[in-house]
Amino acid sequence: xxxxxxxxxxxxxxxxxxxxxxxxxxxxxxxxxxxxxxxxxxxxxxxxxxxxxxxxxxxxxxxxxxxxxxxxxxxxxxxxxxxxxxxxxxxxxxxxxxxxxxxxxxxxxxxxxxxxxxxxxxxxxxxxxxxxxxxxxxxxxxxxxxxxxxxxxxxxxxxxxxxxxxxxxxxxxxxxxxxxxxxxxxxxxxxxxxxxxxxxxxxxxxxxxxxxxxxxxxxxxxxxxxxxxxxxxxxxxxxxxxxxxxxxxxxxxxxxxxxxxxxxxxxxxxxxxxxxxxxxxxxxxxxxxxxxxxxxxxxxxxxxxxxx
Amino acid sequence: xxxxxxxxxxxxxxxxxxxxxxxxxxxxxxxxxxxxxxxxxxxxxxxxxxxxxxxxxxxxxxxxxxxxxxxxxxxxxxxxxxxxxxxxxxxxxxxxxxxxxxxxxxxxxxxxxxxxxxxxxxxxxxxxxxxxxxxxxxxxxxxxxxxxxxxxxxxxxxxxxxxxxxxxxxxxxxxxxxxxxxxxxxxxxxxxxxxxxxxxxxxxxxxxxxxxxxxxxxxxxxxxxxxxxxxxxxxxxxxxxxxxxxxxxxxxxxxxxxxxxxxxxxxxxxxx
Numbered sequence: 102x103x104x105x106x107x108x109x110x111x112x113x114x115x116x117x118x119x120x121x122x123x124x125x126x127x128x129x130x131x132x133x134x135x136x137x138x139x140x141x142x143x144x145x146x147x148x149x150x151x152x153x154x155x156x157x158x159x160x161x162x163x164x165x166x167x168x169x170x171x172x173x174x175x176x177x178x179x180x181x182x183x184x185x186x187x188x189x190x191x192x193x194x195x196x197x198x199x200x201x202x203x204x205x206x207x208x209x210x211x212x213x214x215x216x217x218x219x220x221x222x223x224x225x226x227x228x229x230x231x232x233x234x235x236x237x238x239x240x241x242x243x244x245x246x247x248x249x250x251x252x253x254x255x256x257x258x259x260x261x262x263x264x265x266x267x268x269x270x271x272x273x274x275x276x277x278x279x280x281x282x283x284x285x286x287x288x289x290x291x292x293x294x295x296x297x298x299x300x301x302x303x304x305x306x307x308x309x310x311x312x313x314x315x316x317x318x319x320x321x322x323x324x325x326x327x328x329x330x331x332x333x334x335x336x337x338x339x340x341x342x343x344x345x346x347x348x349x350x351x352x353x354x355x356x357x358x359x360x361x362x363x364x365x366x367x368x369x370x371x372x373x374x375x376x377x378x379x380x381x382x383x384x385x386x387x388x389x390x391x392x393x394x395x396x397x398x399x400x401x402x403x404x405x406x407x408x409x
Numbered sequence: 410x411x412x413x414x415x416x417x418x419x420x421x422x423x424x425x426x427x428x429x430x431x432x433x434x435x436x437x438x439x440x441x442x443x444x445x446x447x448x449x450x451x452x453x454x455x456x457x458x459x460x461x462x463x464x465x466x467x468x469x470x471x472x473x474x475x476x477x478x479x480x481x482x483x484x485x486x487x488x489x490x491x492x493x494x495x496x497x498x499x500x501x502x503x504x505x506x507x508x509x510x511x512x513x514x515x516x517x518x519x520x521x522x523x524x525x526x527x528x529x530x531x532x533x534x535x536x537x538x539x540x541x542x543x544x545x546x547x548x549x550x551x552x553x554x555x556x557x558x559x560x561x562x563x564x565x566x567x568x569x570x571x572x573x574x575x576x577x578x579x580x581x582x583x584x585x586x587x588x589x590x591x592x593x594x595x596x597x598x599x600x601x602x603x604x605x606x607x608x609x610x611x612x613x614x615x616x617x618x619x620x621x622x623x624x625x626x627x628x629x630x631x632x633x634x635x636x637x638x639x640x641x642x643x644x645x646x647x648x649x650x651x652x653x654x655x656x657x658x659x660x661x662x663x664x665x666x667x668x669x670x671x672x673x674x675x676x677x678x679x680x681x
Contacts, residue, residue, distance in 0.1 A: 157532050159680040177536045185532035191525035193419070195426035207415055208533040252529060262532075 102171055104260045104291035105133035105156060110165035112151050112315075125151035127315040128165070133293055133308075135170075135259070138286050140302035141295040142399055143312035149295040150188060152312070153264050156293075157185060169260065181209060184258035188265040188295075190249035194238035198229055198248055201237055202255050209256035223251040226281070242269040250278070260291045267298060279305060303395040311402045318402050324390065326398045331391040332371055334363045336383050343381035350374055360386065412535055413543045420517065420547020430512055434555055437505025441498060442562060451494075496639050498566060499581045502559045503637070506589050509555055510548075511609035514593030517544040518675065519600045527680055537676050545668060548593060556586040580648045581638050587660035588636035594667035595631065601674045631663055 112126040126148045133139040141149050154160045156167050158174045172179045193201060199220055206216040224230050227247040232240065240248060246269040253261055267275045275298075282305045285292055296302050302309060303323065310320040319326055339347075339354070339361045347354055350373040353364040365371035378385065393401075424430055518541060521527040530540060560582040592612055599608035617630035636656060641648050 154681070157528070159528055159531065161677065161679065177531075177534050180532060180534040183532060185529065187525065187528050189525065192529070193423070193526050195423055204415070204419060205529070205533060208412060208530070208535055210534065249529075256533075 102135055103132045103168070104135045104137070104170060105131065105139075105293060106168040106171070107131045107152075107155075108166050108168075110152070110155060110167050111163045112148075112155055112160060113163045124315050126155065126162075129312075129315070129317050131310060131317060131320065133291060135291050136289045137307045138282065138292045138294070138305050140306035140309035141293060141312065142299070142302065142309055142395075144403060146314075147312040148315035149312055150264055151315070153185075153262055153293075153295060156262060157183075181256070182259040184253035184256070184261045186249050186253040186261070186263045186266050188268065190245050190269070192237050192240075192245055192248060192252075194236070196237050197234050198237060198240070199224065199233040201248065202251055205252045206255045211256050219255060219257070223255060227251050228277070243271060243274055246270055247274065250281075258290075260293070261285065262293045264295045265297065266294060267296070267301060275301065299395045299399055309395065311399060313403060319398070323395060323398070324392050326393075331367065332365050333389040333391055334365065334371070334374060334378075335386045335388065336361045336363065336378065337386055339383060340381055343377055343383055346377040346381070347374060350377065364391070412539045413546060416530075416535065416540055416543020417546035417550060420544045421550050423520075424513060424547065424551050430509070433512060434505075434509050437502070437509060438558060438562060441501040441505055441559070442566065495563075495578050498563060499578055499585075500639050502562070503581075503585050503588070503639075506552070506555060506559060506585055507592055507613065510552055510589035510593040511596050511613060513548040513551055514545070515596040515600045515605040515609040515612070517548050517597060517600075519605050522678075522680055531680070538672055541672055541675050542668070545594070545597065548597075549590065552586060552589055552593070556582050556589075559585070578638065580650075580653050584636045584638060584648075584653065584656060587657055588633055591631050591633065591636075591660050591663050591667075594664040594671070598667045598671040598674065601671055601678060632659070636660070 107129050110126055110129040110131075111124070114123045114125055115121070129148075129152060141152065143149050151160070155162055156169065156174055158177075167174045169179045170182060193204075196204065202220040202223060203216050206219060211219065224233050227250060229244065229247055229251065232244055237245065237248065246266075250263075250266065253263070267278050270278060279301065282292060282294075286305065292305075294302060294306065308320065308322050309326070311318045337360060344354065347363065351366060351370050352374045355362045355364070363374055365374055375385075518527075521530070521544075527540070531537065563578065563582070595615060596605075596609050596612035599611050602608070603611075615630050616633035617627045618632075618634040620627040620630070622628075638648055
């Protein structure tokens with residue numbers, strides 16, 4: 102079963118008089134499977150937040166459809182399985198931290214005893230124990246972000262939608278957040294993260310989608326999205342004659358820690374290198390597929406589109 | 410229903426923490442009492458003038474008992490002043506309550522949209538219908554509290570001034586409450602289309618008092634004026650309980666229609 106599915110989802114905003122139209126999301130078809138940690142990437146104005154708002158039924162699609170756990174997003178009952186953290190966390194600031202979490206848990210139908218235990222556990226997990234009885238209006242930005250994250254998880258949802266979840270966190274907070282995400286991943290929860298911090302997405306996401314101008318440009322795992330399938334062949338020793346032969350190929354050879362690494366940019370180079378190694382009776386100890394960093398993939402996708 | 414109650418309780422909590430609203434409610438109650446005290450002192454002034462007038466015209470009569478004609482004249486003047494004081498009290502309380510109602514209902518949903526807090530609430534299993542009804546119920550609960558305190562103030566004022574309550578004013582708190590619910594529901598509906606201040610102003614001035622029966626606006630616009638008992642109190646008229654029942658049904662019917670329209674609008678509103 103898919104946790105999130107969109108079919109040709111589009112959203113166009115119109116000005117008050119209807120003269121000016123802005124397409125925020127265009128024909129977006131996407132699927133996030135249960136248990137997957139999925140990154141939604143894109144420059145500002147790419148349509149990430151609009152997509153999330155469509156999934157939450159906060160705005161209506163101009164066309165297409167969106168589903169959560171195979172049920173239409175208009176079915177609010179499916180929200181029992183959903184936790185959401187918005188980009189700018191605006192909490193009901195007249196509550197105290199603990200009471201706010203209790204209120205949200207009650208809305209999700211969590212019974213009183215379970216609420217008490219769960220709220221205490223989350224406050225401890227997010228380092229907010231001491232601020233539990235403090236009014237939310239007195240919270241710092243980072244504390245509010247942590248409390249926002251706590252409210253998203255208070256009813257143990259199966260799906261978490263996080264819009265720029267670490268924007269207000271310090272490095273320590275980001276690290277804590279990453280640990281929590283990895284724990285959620287281990288527990289089989291589905292997570293959709295929209296973020297500008299690519300290293301963060303790279304370290305936790307199974308798959309990513311790159312949006313630009315409301316359109317889905319690329320989707321897949323990092324390996325799938327890597328532009329060229331370059332490989333590294335590791336050998337123990339490389340005779341001088343073999344080395345001379347390798348110069349003729351475009352492979353790059355490096356020595357480090359008692360082993361030789363031969364980097365092949367493409368399939369043709371790899372074929373030539375393997376031929377040389379076979380001729381000189383050199384054994385390949387292991388081979389590693391080389392994937393581009395998410396940053397490289399993101400930038401190449403965006404540059405390709407803008408033509409720069 | 411559980412969700413509606415939770416949202417209503419949250420609504421009450423939000424309203425209690427709105428300093429401007431609390432200040433408005435307290436100022437409204439204080440203003441009502443102050444206005445009545447002013448009128449009460451005017452009543453005393455009349456009594457005093459009457460005594461001085463009597464002493465001036467009959468300086469040798471000392472403390473003799475008033476004649477029957479004098480007593481009647483004095484009683485009429487006293488009753489007139491008492492009715493005036495109560496009518497004034499009612500008018501001040503009614504105006505204050507209307508402002509409170511417009512503030513509460515005009516901002517109940519829009520303030521959540523403006524601050525973005527609605528996104529978190531609606532990301533929980535809360536439908537828009539439950540959210541809107543909950544917010545309305547929360548507002549109603551606060552208005553009940555306000556009407557209760559306003560009524561208490563009436564009774565306290567009457568007891569402290571040894572004034573007999575005018576028969577018309579006995580229904581005043583209820584009619585006032587009904588009128589405020591009507592005002593509030595219209596302000597809530599309009600606030601989903603426009604700025605809350607504009608919505609409140611439109612709701613306040615949308616009464617059909619300026620139109621008479623052949624004009625279609627008379628039938629479309631709410632009849633706030635029918636809920637006013639100012640002149641009944643002033644003239645000492647009795648307000649018939651059948652009129653009260655009729656007005657109550659009219660108010661509830663109006664509120665139901667406004668809420669249905671607000672729900673229709675809110676369900677399709679983009680919560681950006």
